[in-house]
Amino acid sequence: MKPKTNYTKSGDFNIAYQVIGEGSIDILYIPGWVSNIDMMWAEPRLAAFLTRLSLFSRLIIFDKRGTGLSDRSDEYSTMEERMDDINAVLDATNSKKAFLFSHSEGGSVSLLFSLNYPQKTIGVIGFGIFAKRRYSKDYPWAPTDEEREISNKAIEDNWAHGNLDGLKLLVPSLAHDSAFLDWLASYLRSGGSPKAALILHKQSVKIDVTGILGSIKVPTLLLFRKEDLDILVEEGRYLAEHIPNSQLVELNGKDHLFWTGDTYLILAEIEEFVTGIRPNKSEFQSTKQKSSKTGIDLGIVMSENFLYNLKVEEFAKLCGRSLSAFKRDFKNTFNTTPFRWLKAKRLEYAKTLLLESDLNVNQICYESGFKNNSHFIQSFKEKFKFTPNQYKSKSISKIHS
Structure with missing residues (x-):
């Protein structure tokens, strides 16, 4: 391990x-x-x-x-x-x-x-x-x-x-x-x-x-x-x-x-x-x-590498599995697809960075594993109902209210 x-x-x-x-x-x-x-x-x-x-x-x-x-x-x-x-x-x-x-x-x-x-x-x-x-x-x-x-x-x-x-x-x-x-x-x-x-x-x-x-x-x-x-x-x-x-x-x-x-x-x-x-x-x-003979833990590998901009095929290789075996084991482990899991995990990390760091939205986009700023903002809004800047302002207002 x-x-x-x-x-x-x-x-x-x-x-x-x-x-x-x-x-x-x-x-x-x-x-x-x-x-x-x-x-x-x-x-x-x-x-x-x-x-x-x-x-x-x-x-x-x-x-x-x-x-x-x-x-x-x-x-x-x-x-x-x-x-x-x-x-x-x-x-x-x-x-x-x-x-x-x-x-x-x-x-x-x-x-x-x-x-x-x-x-x-x-x-x-x-x-x-x-x-x-x-x-x-x-x-x-x-x-x-x-x-x-x-x-x-x-x-x-x-x-x-x-x-x-x-x-x-x-x-x-x-x-x-x-x-x-x-x-x-x-x-x-x-x-x-x-x-x-x-x-x-x-x-x-x-x-x-x-x-x-x-x-x-x-x-x-x-x-x-x-x-x-x-x-x-x-x-x-x-x-x-x-x-x-x-x-x-x-x-x-x-x-x-x-x-x-x-x-x-x-x-x-x-x-x-x-x-x-x-x-x-x-x-x-x-x-x-x-x-x-030591197996590679899929959950550990994914949790420690989700921020890297890798293809699903590359994540499969990191986990020591063929693509089909990776998708099967991933579904059994996380009950979702790799794409959806990665997106959700990166958005949660981005939310944490918004609240706990001084990084701007563009920096947070790339730090969170996204490649495109507009796609990041759109995905964030779909999940949390606010744009990143709106979410940060709303959270700060709650703290000071």
Whole structure:
């Protein structure tokens, strides 16, 4: 079952986090580009991977500022602000010291944090991470400015509906699995709006930790798939060459996502690095099979994701059901159709925002999951007999009468 989502303050930003497991050693997972900690648990492979980590640790996961369930931002966040977010989550969970497990774009801040806060860092674990994201003669694996402009344009053109061909490059082992690719596209959209995704993508050009690598003192485990097309294994070799006390493990496979493909060796390397004990494969398979049998609660998934602008087919995938099974189970659970339930749920949320927030009607429309302001106002009036502004004025008058 998905763990409880909590919030902590980092400056003026609310940072969403979850804690899984009760181990004596803490692992803080720092995600890549965008994430959504609630939706992670709707993907069985990812849920099984995180569950396995929590069996030998206390696993802490969070959405960085600007993504997922954390507060959004229209501005670039600095590395210092991102380190502040990590500190805020560690403080909120009473974690004195933790392993930092990072993926892709999350790797640079984990390395920088370990240098600035060695007293809080037991070690760094990086899967498919990089030192910089702008081409130079001494780092030729990063994209050129021309290549970056092409990818920026692809995000602008395809984010709303998902560029499945682009996603296939991230996970070749599941390129044939349309259901997984649809979920991945939905997950990325829930992790960041088109504008937020583009801001974060452009921000990565500014990342360059090459100058600090030689000063890192904590043990570092680097995990790279040899045929990863997104972050090349040569980047892992560069990191291993420049970080003292680092260990590079090159794995077979092409997937840039750590939870797809053959995950046994990845989990085994992490567990041995953290605990000093390497699990045997039979133990791992037993845990994996047990995790995969866990059902996905339709009511929980819907109640926690109704604000996202997803199609009914996408909600079905989040709930681990075919469209027909989803509609059948939905009717049995809520005694109505998904469309009517979503509309009613969003309108109730909008009513709450009208009374308890300072947002204007246009802002409330989009915060409540509606796409069109006039449709929102019309739907609100049909349900509550007043327009949003009339309803708010009437409620305020009652309070002061």
